[in-house]
Amino acid sequence: MKKTVLMMSIAALVIVVGVQIAAAAPGGFRGFASLQPQQGVWNPELTQEQRAKLLEIHEQYYKELNKIRAQLIDKTYELKKLYLSENPDKNKINALYDEVSALRAKFYNIKLQQRDAVAEIMGVEQYLLRGYGFGYGGPGFGRMGFRGCWGY
16 A cells, blocks of 8 residues: 555656646747747847848748648548548549648748748858757657657
């Protein structure tokens, strides 16, 4: 009995400490999967005007990309639902897969536009010195960050 109580107490203590550490991390409970720029990624030699423009670009493209990301999630679940149905209609699956592919292409084109806009504001020298940090996905979670196996 004492052993069980001791183990439960230790488990509760580990959970409480873990929650405190997660809350104190940059971005709160979001951890490395945050979609906000990480501290230390920006070049410290940027002017306030450049920082303001970069933040404006980030907010503008974040809104656009979030809309497309939501559509991708919806279409992906719809595609999965079609695959798992009793009699999957291959024509519907192919059409939906084409829609998902088009949305992915649109997503990456907008990301490319965002990079070009950032490079235009920063200039070549500053853009090359911008730092790499952990990016949006964080370390160890693959190229797309910690967003599940579909990468959205």
